[in-house]
Amino acid sequence: MPILATRRMTKRFGGLVAIRALDLEVEERSIHSVIGPNGAGKTTLFNCVTGFYRPDEGEIRFGGQRIDGLRPDEIAHLGIARTYQNIRLFANMTVLENVLVGLHMHLRSTWVGAVVGSPAVRREERWAHGEARRLLEFVGLGGRLNFLARNLPYGEQRKLELARALATRPKLLLLDEPTAGMNPAETQEMIQFIRRLRDELGITILLIEHHMRVVMTISDRVTVLDYGEKISEGTPQQVQADPRVIEAYLGTRKVAAEALG
Amino acid sequence: MWRVGLVFGAVACFLSLAGLVEALHARWVVDGWVSAGQVLLGSLLVGAGAVSARRARTPGVGRIGAGLVAGATAGATLGLLVWLSRQVDLRSVFVNASPTLLQLLSAGRAPDEAWLGWTLLGIVLGGLGAGAAAAPRRAVGPLATGLGTAVGLALFQELVLLVLQPEGLAPVRDWLFVAGGGPTVQGAAVVFAVATGGASVWQAVRARPSRVAVLPPRVARAVWVGVGLAALAALPVAGGPFVAQVLVIVGLYTLMGLGLNLEVGLAGLLDLGFVAFFAIGAYTVGLLTSVGEHGIAHWSFWAAVPVAVLVSLVAGVVLGIPVLGIRGDYLAIATLGFGEIVRLLVLSDALRPWVGGSQGVLAIPKPVLAGFEFSGPQHLYYLTVVASAVVAFVAWRLQDSRLGRAWMAIREDEDVAEALGINLVSVKLLAYGLGAAFAGMGGAIFAVMVGSVFPHSFQLLISIQVVALIIVGGMGSIPGVLVGSLILIGLPELLREFGEFRFLVYGVALVAMMLLRPEGLLPAAAQRRELRALEEGAEPVAVAAQEAVVEGGL
Numbered sequence: 107m108p109i110l111a112t113r114r115m116t117k118r119f120g121g122l123v124a125i126r127a128l129d130l131e132v133e134e135r136s137i138h139s140v141i142g143p144n145g146a147g148k149t150t151l152f153n154c155v156t157g158f159y160r161p162d163e164g165e166i167r168f169g170g171q172r173i174d175g176l177r178p179d180e181i182a183h184l185g186i187a188r189t190y191q192n193i194r195l196f197a198n199m200t201v202l203e204n205v206l207v208g209l210h211m212h213l214r215s216t217w218v219g220a221v222v223g224s225p226a227v228r229r230e231e232r233w234a235h236g237e238a239r240r241l242l243e244f245v246g247l248g249g250r251l252n253f254l255a256r257n258l259p260y261g262e263q264r265k266l267e268l269a270r271a272l273a274t275r276p277k278l279l280l281l282d283e284p285t286a287g288m289n290p291a292e293t294q295e296m297i298q299f300i301r302r303l304r305d306e307l308g309i310t311i312l313l314i315e316h317h318m319r320v321v322m323t324i325s326d327r328v329t330v331l332d333y334g335e336k337i338s339e340g341t342p343q344q345v346q347a348d349p350r351v352i353e354a355y356l357g358t359r360k361v362a363a364e365a366l367g
Numbered sequence: 368m369w370r371v372g373l374v375f376g377a378v379a380c381f382l383s384l385a386g387l388v389e390a391l392h393a394r395w396v397v398d399g400w401v402s403a404g405q406v407l408l409g410s411l412l413v414g415a416g417a418v419s420a421r422r423a424r425t426p427g428v429g430r431i432g433a434g435l436v437a438g439a440t441a442g443a444t445l446g447l448l449v450w451l452s453r454q455v456d457l458r459s460v461f462v463n464a465s466p467t468l469l470q471l472l473s474a475g476r477a478p479d480e481a482w483l484g485w486t487l488l489g490i491v492l493g494g495l496g497a498g499a500a501a502a503p504r505r506a507v508g509p510l511a512t513g514l515g516t517a518v519g520l521a522l523f524q525e526l527v528l529l530v531l532q533p534e535g536l537a538p539v540r541d542w543l544f545v546a547g548g549g550p551t552v553q554g555a556a557v558v559f560a561v562a563t564g565g566a567s568v569w570q571a572v573r574a575r576p577s578r579v580a581v582l583p584p585r586v587a588r589a590v591w592v593g594v595g596l597a598a599l600a601a602l603p604v605a606g607g608p609f610v611a612q613v614l615v616i617v618g619l620y621t622l623m624g625l626g627l628n629l630e631v632g633l634a635g636l637l638d639l640g641f642v643a644f645f646a647i648g649a650y651t652v653g654l655l656t657s658v659g660e661h662g663i664a665h666w667s668f669w670a671a672v673p674v675a676v677l678v679s680l681v682a683g684v685v686l687g688i689p690v691l692g693i694r695g696d697y698l699a700i701a702t703l704g705f706g707e708i709v710r711l712l713v714l715s716d717a718l719r720p721w722v723g724g725s726q727g728v729l730a731i732p733k734p735v736l737a738g739f740e741f742s743g744p745q746h747l748y749y750l751t752v753v754a755s756a757v758v759a760f761v762a763w764r765l766q767d768s769r770l771g772r773a774w775m776a777i778r779e780d781e782d783v784a785e786a787l788g789i790n791l792v793s794v795k796l797l798a799y800g801l802g803a804a805f806a807g808m809g810g811a812i813f814a815v816m817v818g819s820v821f822p823h824s825f826q827l828l829i830s831i832q833v834v835a836l837i838i839v840g841g842m843g844s845i846p847g848v849l850v851g852s853l854i855l856i857g858l859p860e861l862l863r864e865f866g867e868f869r870f871l872v873y874g875v876a877l878v879a880m881m882l883l884r885p886e887g888l889l890p891a892a893a894q895r896r897e898l899r900a901l902e903e904g905a906e907p908v909a910v911a912a913q914e915a916v917v918e919g920g921l
Contacts, residue, residue, distance in 0.1 A: 156786055182788035196779035199772075206769075207776040211788030213769045217797060220768030221761050227768075234769075274787055 107170065109134040109310050110155065110278055115164035115174075117150055117334075124150040125334045127164065132278070132327075137304055137311045139321045142331035143354075148314045149191060151331070152280050155312075156188050157181040168278070183211055187276035189267045191283050191314070197256035201247060201266055204255050205238040208273025238273065245269045245299075261292055272303075278310045279303065285317050293317065297324050322346065330354075368419040372437035372493070375415035376444025379408055383448065383472065386463035387868050392471050394864075395549020396521040404471060406518055408445070412489050415441040416496025431497045438493010439486050445472070446482035453478045505570055513563030517555050524549065526861060529607050599752060603745040612744035613860040615816060618751030619809045620856045623833045624840070624848035625755070625762050626805025631834065632843035632891070633771060634798040635778025637699040639830050640706025643686070644679045644803035646825040648810025650713060650722060651675035652731070653820040659730030661723050668734035672811045679807025680800045687799030691792060694781070706830055714822040727821035731814050747816050754812060755849075758805050762845055765801070774798055775843070832856065835873070839880055841887025850888050 108131035117125040125147040132138045140148050153159040155166060157178040166174040173181050187208075196204050213234055215227040242248050245265040250258065255266060264284065271279060284300065285293045297320060303309045315321045321328060321342065328345045330338040338348045345351055382388050392404030416434035423433035449472045451457065457464040473481040499507045520527060524544065531540040543554035550558070603611035623645055630636045655664045655671040664671075690701045713722045722728060734741045734750065741747050765771050773794045776784035785791050814820050832855065840851025855876075859869045880887075 158782065158786065177790075178782075178785040179788045179790050182786055188786060190783070194780055194783045196776050196783070198779060199775055203772055203775070207772050207784065207789070208787055210769060210773055210776075215769050217765060217768065217770045217801070220770060221764045223764060231768075270787070 107134075108132055109169055110312065111167045112151075112155075112161075113165050113167075115154065115161045115166060117147075117154055117159055117161050123334050125154070125161075125331075128331075128334075128336055130329060130336070132310060132312055134310055135304060135308055136326040137300065137313065137324055139313045139315055139325040139328045140331060141315065141318075141321055141328060145333075146331040147334040148331055149282060150334075152188060152282055152312075152314065155181075155280065156186060179211075182274055185275070185277035186280065187271035187274045187278075188280035189264075189271055189282055189284060191286065193260075193263045193267050195255040195263055195267055195270070198254060200252050200254055201242065201258065202235070202238055202251040204266055204270050205241055205273050206234055208241075208270040209234050209237060211274060241269045241273055242266075244272075260287060264288075264296075268299075272307075272309075276309060278312060280312045280314075282314045283316060284313070285315065285320055293320060296320075300324060368423065368433040368437045369440045371419035371422065372415045372440025372489070373444060375411050375418070375437070376441035379411045379441065379445045380448045382407065382411075383445075383468060384457070384461040384464055385868070385871060386468075387865070387871065389463065389465060389468045389471065390865050390868065392467070394521055394524075395545075396518055397552055397555045398545040398549040400552065402471075403518065403521055409488075409492055412438050412441050412492035413496035413499070415489070416493030416498075417500040418496075419493075420497035420500040427501075430501050431494060434493045434497020434500070435490050436493070438489040438491070438496065440489070441493065442485040442487070442489020443482065445489075446485035449473045449481045449485070450478040505567075505574070508570060509563045509566035512566035513559045516562035517550075517559040520550055520555065520558050523861060526606070526610065529609065530605055532607070600749075603748045608744050611748045613857055615744050615747050615751050615812075616860060617852050617857040618748070618755050619813055619816075620833065620836060620852040621755050621849050622751075622758055622809030622812070623806045623829075624836050624852055625758050625845065626802040626809075627833050628837055628843065628845070628848055629762065629765065629774070629802040629805070630798050632837055633766060633778065634774035634795065636795065636798060637695070637702070637834075638799075638802070639699050639703040639827075639834065640686075640709070641702075641802075641806060641833055642825045642827065642829040643706045643709035644683060644806035645810040645813065645829065646709055646713065646820075646822075647682050647803075648675040648679045648807030649814040649820045649824075650728065650810075651678045651807070652811040652814040653728035654722070656815075657728050657731050659728070661721065661728045662730070668732070668811075668815055669736070672808070675811040676804045676807045679810070680804040682807075683799040683801070683803025684796050686803070687796045691795055703827070703830075706825075706827060710822050710825050713825075725822060727819055727823075729819045731818050731820070733818070734815055741815070744816070747812065751812055754808055758808060759845055759849075762805070766843075766845070770794065770797060835877060839876070839888060841890045843891035844887060844889050847887050847889040847891070854888075 110130070110132040112128050112130045114127045114129060115125060116123065116127055128147075128151070130151075140151060142148055150159065154161050154174070155168075157173065157176050157180070161174050164174075165172055168181070168184055168186060171184070173184065173186075176184075196207060199207070213230055215230050219227040239248070239251065242251065245268055247262060247265055247269065250262065250266075255263065258266060268284075281300070285296050288296060300311055300313070301324065304311055313321075313325070325342050328338075328340065328342055329336060330345060330348075330351050332354045337354055338345050338351045340348070379388075388404040388407055390404070391407055392402045394403040395401070396403050396406050415437040419437035420430040420434040423430045449469070452464060452469050452472075474484065476484060499511075520543075528540065528544065531537075531543075543550060543558075545551055602614060606614075623641065626644070627638060627641050630638045630641075652668065652671045652675045654661060655666045655674060656662065656668055658665060666674075686702070686705050690698055693701050712718060714725055716724065718724070739746075741750055773784065773789045776787070776789060777791060777794060781791065813824075817824070836851030836855045837848060838851075839855055840847030840849070855873070859866070859872075865872075
């Protein structure tokens with residue numbers, strides 16, 4: 107059974123149809139990429155899955171349960187986390203605090219407990235700080251705990267956003283262009299990192315990516331969107347060979363063939 | 368550089384015509400020698416020199432030159448005002464352009480002589496300012512502190528005299544102050560010397576890289592806390608009822624500030640109707656304890672306070688529900704409406720039989736604890752200090768908790784916070800409710816302080832002042848709230864004499880604050896933590912900027 111499935115999901119903005127009757131299935135523990143030209147509806151898909159938009163028609167199931175119509179925080183509780191195309195950190199909070207916010211829903215303390223300073227609350231805070239440090243070590247930010255997020259260099263901001271998403275302990279992680287603006291070495295590192303997430307932590311990855319080389323290296327399956335419709339789906343090899351993809355995605359065959367390498 | 372001079376000159380002219388210079392002229396800084404008004408004008412000329420020297424591109428002589436030119440321009444601009452005042456009757460437009468002011472500005476000389484005099488004075492003082500800007504900090508800093516203290520001695524003369532009231536201190540009093548006048552020459556000189564010396568010593572101690580610890584840090588901290596508590600307890604005794612009264616008001620604003628800080632500083636929910644909760648707390652205590660016409664229960668203050676806090680909390684949540692989905696500027700306007708609604712409700716005829724309309728609720732008895740009545744401001748002071756301490760402790764615990772982090776997260780990015788599993792509804796309602804509860808506590812004390820509550824006491828202005836003191840103190844910073852209310856509420860109360868210029872200075876202070884130090888005087892913990900992490904020598908700079916603003920604010 108797929109961990110995430112949309113059935114005939116449609117999202118409109120006024121007259122514009124951003125996503126039209128999309129059927130998408132993401133297998134558990136797979137790395138699944140969504141590609142398509144700008145404006146194809148990729149980020150809208152993410153926003154629908156995370157509950158930020160409500161689809162106009164169709165349904166979304168996560169682990170068999172309907173999630174369309176739930177609030178974003180309810181969906182997060184079910185185990186979906188995401189990162190953003192333009193990094194969205196809590197800029198004026200420290201690196202450690204950013205991750206602690208990610209742990210929010212795994213903590214139980216109430217405001218009364220916090221004011222009183224009960225042993226249970228203190229124990230939980232100690233645990234949370236330890237957990238946050240561990241996560242930051244995992245992404246390679248162990249030495250940056252007390253920096254303000256906004257003062258981190260770009261690459262580290264990406265890592266912090268990942269650590270924050272991982273803190274929610276997701277089953278499904280949506281990554282919106284995780285290698286945007288990275289040089290080849292950093293990109294390679296990110297590919298390795300995403301693989302580790304799947305192999306070591308068992309997290310299913312749904313990925314939006316423009317770097318074709320990344321998509322083709324990393325993905326188990328690729329879905330191609332164009333003008334809100336799915337025009338192709340399959341393994342990287344199948345998609346690469348699909349004439350409709352080549353035509354729709356990049357116009358002329360020659361450029362497309364080069365780009366898809 | 369002449370532009371800087373022109374700006375400073377224009378400011379000097381404006382302050383003169385607004386009447387501030389004349390008002391300050393009534394105050395001697397050194398009796399018979401220099402008045403506070405003259406100090407103000409002089410410091411503007413020095414400022415012109417310092418600012419333009421700092422902005423000059425060329426180092427060394429070029430800087431001094433820039434300072435001289437700016438000072439001369441500023442002086443000449445002021446001189447022009449004197450000349451102009453002889454040609455046309457300024458008073459028909461500027462009511463404050465009184466003969467006294469013109470006498471002060473022209474020093475009894477002919478217009479062209481006065482003009483030349485101001486220009487020359489501008490050159491001298493501008494050069495001085497430029498020199499100060501070019502000189503090393505450690506030389507200028509203590510001198511500036513010394514001068515500031517000497518001026519402070521004059522401005523807070525009444526306060527100092529109040530402390531020196533006891534007969535035994537009469538010799539000190541007579542030595543420091545001319546009877547019925549300002550500080551004596553020797554008094555001002557000694558205060559200046561002591562402050563300068565103290566500042567240099569302090570600087571030297573701080574600058575030493577490895578300080579020799581006299582006491583183990585734990586003990587040292589305990590000593591500091593003890594000294595602080597003793598000073599806090601002694602303040603109203605030493606200062607008398609007037610100072611105690613001012614401190615009670617500062618305390619009430621601190622309570623409100625701590626509450627609003629949860630909403631604005633931590634959760635980023637701008638609330639311009641905050642006075643409503645203060646009013647609700649005050650009315651609840653009033654109605655529950657009053658022995659007059661509108662009293663409904665004749666409870667004791669101590670029983671009424673928890674109820675007042677609870678009622679305010681509920682009111683905060685009730686306000687929160689309709690504005691949950693509103694963000695930013697729109698939220699400010701919506702809450703503004705709420706503040707006015709509460710004030711107009713208690714003023715209305717419909718509720719008059721219960722809350723007394725514009726007459727308000729009268730005859731609220733003072734709190735009594737084990738036979739001791741908190742009658743005067745000196746007693747209420749202790750009540751306020753304890754309440755503020757409790758509330759500050761609660762705020763501090765909340766800030767570092769799971770809830771505090773969630774508040775900061777929604778301040779930074781609401782959508783992302785929600786996507787991380789934070790329930791916006793409950794988190795926001797808790798911010799509104801707890802913030803309102805703090806203000807309700809302040810209102811409760813306000814009711815017994817005044818002994819009656821009227822709608823008139825709960826103007827929009829109070830909400831705005833609370834927002835302003837949070838901004839000045841530093842958004843999201845708990846000590847910042849106290850500093851903000853001391854500066855924005857305490858100082859103007861102490862300087863009542865210049866009360867009519869209160870909002871002029873207020874406005875200038877706020878604009879200067881936003882330009883020079885937008886993070887506030889005592890920024891929130893996260894920023895300081897980072898400074899420590901960076902281990903830069905950033906702290907002295909921050910302190911210097913702080914002093915500059917404090918002096919500017921006066």
